[in-house]
Amino acid sequence: MSYPTVNIETSHGLITVELWDDVAPNHVENFLSLARDGFYDGLTFHRIIPGFVIQGGCPKGNGTGDGPRRLKAEFNDREHHPGVLSMARSADPDSASSQFFICLTRDHCQHLDNQYTGFGKVIEGMDVVEKIAAVQVDPNSGAPIGEAPSMVTASVGDAE
Numbered sequence: 001m002s003y004p005t006v007n008i009e010t011s012h013g014l015i016t017v018e019l020w021d022d023v024a025p026n027h028v029e030n031f032l033s034l035a036r037d038g039f040y041d042g043l044t045f046h047r048i049i050p051g052f053v054i055q056g057g058c059p060k061g062n063g064t065g066d067g068p069r070r071l072k073a074e075f076n077d078r079e080h081h082p083g084v085l086s087m088a089r090s091a092d093p094d095s096a097s098s099q100f101f102i103c104l105t106r107d108h109c110q111h112l113d114n115q116y117t118g119f120g121k122v123i124e125g126m127d128v129v130e131k132i133a134a135v136q137v138d139p140n141s142g143a144p145i146g147e148a149p150s151m152v153t154a155s156v157g158d159a160e
Contacts (some may be wrong), residue, residue: 015125024119044148062116067098082111083122
């Protein structure tokens with residue numbers, strides 16, 4: 001099966017993700033739409049928890065902002081392994097919007113299975129994800145200290 005892809009050019013290099021439209025079609029369409037519209041361009045990875053996740057996609061840059069739509073959960077059987085792309089949300093399972101995270105380890109992400117919608121995975125650039133995960137952060141909030149790693153552009157790839 002050929003999945004749609006998105007290329008996320010970051011301040012630390014290129015990350016390419018494939019999007020699982022067979023298990024989370026609404027989340028995939030939302031992410032593709034936001035990428036096409038330039039929503040992610042210039043946004044930061046505002047939350048970095050070493051050994052857990054890097055998180056970005058907040059228009060306010062602090063984890064409190066949303067995109068134009070809210071999504072109903074599409075929990076599925078895809079496990080949260082390193083490189084899995086999943087939607088962040090509040091305590092409400094149907095509150096995902098634009099913020100996403102990329103898992104760094106299975107050990108610290110397995111509790112997310114069937115609680116958060118995994119909708120893709122990194123297929124190139126996991127080394128870039130690890131570079132972003134290595135920036136200095138506030139140990140209490142996960143906020144980067146100094147200039148936050150950013151998404152220069154997010155563009156839809158050829159496989160769509």
